[in-house]
Amino acid sequence: xxxxxxxxxxxxxxxxxxxxxxxxxxxxxxxxxxxxxxxxxxxxxxxxxxxxxxxxxxxxxxxxxxxxxxxxxxxxxxxxxxxxxxxxxxxxxxxxxxxx
Amino acid sequence: xxxxxxxxxxxxxxxxxxxxxxxxxxxxxxxxxxxxxxxxxxxxxxxxxxxxxxxxxxxxxxxxxxxxxxxxxxxxxxxxxxxxxxxxxxxxxxxxxxxxxxxxxxxxxxxxxxxxxxxxxxxxxxxxxxxxxxxxxxxxxxxxxxxxxxxxxxxxxxxxxxxxxxxxxxxxxxxxxx
Numbered sequence: 001x002x003x004x005x006x007x008x009x010x011x012x013x014x015x016x017x018x019x020x021x022x023x024x025x026x027x028x029x030x031x032x033x034x035x036x037x038x039x040x041x042x043x044x045x046x047x048x049x050x051x052x053x054x055x056x057x058x059x060x061x062x063x064x065x066x067x068x069x070x071x072x073x074x075x076x077x078x079x080x081x082x083x084x085x086x087x088x089x090x091x092x093x094x095x096x097x098x099x100x
Numbered sequence: 101x102x103x104x105x106x107x108x109x110x111x112x113x114x115x116x117x118x119x120x121x122x123x124x125x126x127x128x129x130x131x132x133x134x135x136x137x138x139x140x141x142x143x144x145x146x147x148x149x150x151x152x153x154x155x156x157x158x159x160x161x162x163x164x165x166x167x168x169x170x171x172x173x174x175x176x177x178x179x180x181x182x183x184x185x186x187x188x189x190x191x192x193x194x195x196x197x198x199x200x201x202x203x204x205x206x207x208x209x210x211x212x213x214x215x216x217x218x219x220x221x222x223x224x225x226x227x228x229x230x231x232x233x234x235x236x237x238x239x240x241x242x243x244x245x246x247x248x249x250x251x252x253x254x255x256x257x258x259x260x261x262x263x264x265x266x267x268x269x270x271x272x273x274x275x276x277x278x
Contacts, residue, residue, distance in 0.1 A: 013212035015181060022160075030159055032116035070123035070272070071116075074158050077127075081161035081179035088173035089216060 012089040114159025136166020156236035187237035190224035201245035
């Protein structure tokens with residue numbers, strides 16, 4: 001789930017903010033041999049190409065993912081928890097000025 | 101778990117068969133959360149701990165589906181990254197898992213949870229449903245070091261059994277794979 005660029009952009013306590021690439025990897029993981037078709041269905045449902053970047057695109061993708069099927073809904077929830085964890089810890093990190 | 105890469109951990113937790121089994125439950129039903137909050141509150145009271153949780157460990161995050169007194173950002177985020185979650189250890193072990201003092205335990209001292217939340221000790225028991233899959237854990241958290249006893253684990257095991265009975269009431273009829 002991590003790449004060299006992710007490590008460079010590591011957030012608080014080494015937790016990086018989820019990206020579209022993480023979402024794609026997660027969909028392939030939880031759907032196994034049907035991962036590719038599940039990802040394509042998701043992109044079609046979201047009206048996206050998969051090359052978009054940024055939080056807005058990820059939120060749009062997660063909304064579509066949550067409505068795709070029950071397994072994808074869990075996948076979306078896991079990514080949302082990581083996003084929220086990153087947001088909360090980044091805020092705390094800024095306030096305390098921690099270097100942890 | 102400490103020798104596993106993050107990708108290996110997520111692949112292990114996110115196996116399609118396990119995720120499909122978890123998806124057989126309607127974990128987003130507010131009525132389920134209310135019932136599981138009550139289980140957590142009862143366990144926390146019986147074990148005299150400030151916090152208790154019912155969790156499902158998904159592929160990359162721990163999802164809190166019932167809770168009492170969960171501190172700070174963990175409660176607000178409704179979970180934690182899976183690689184930090186103490187319940188991940190319980191799920192992978194498939195048996196009760198205890199931490200007496202996370203800040204002094206070399207296996208856990210580097211876990212950011214202990215630096216970012218008032219947690220020192222943990223005891224959890226697995227939630228294994230009738231498919232044989234371990235879905236998550238029922239646990240307690242304490243702000244002080246604590247050695248958990250067999251009696252404590254008996255209380256947690258009873259709470260886990262009640263949790264599984266409640267989850268069974270919230271099983272969906274549809275095939276989650278589609």
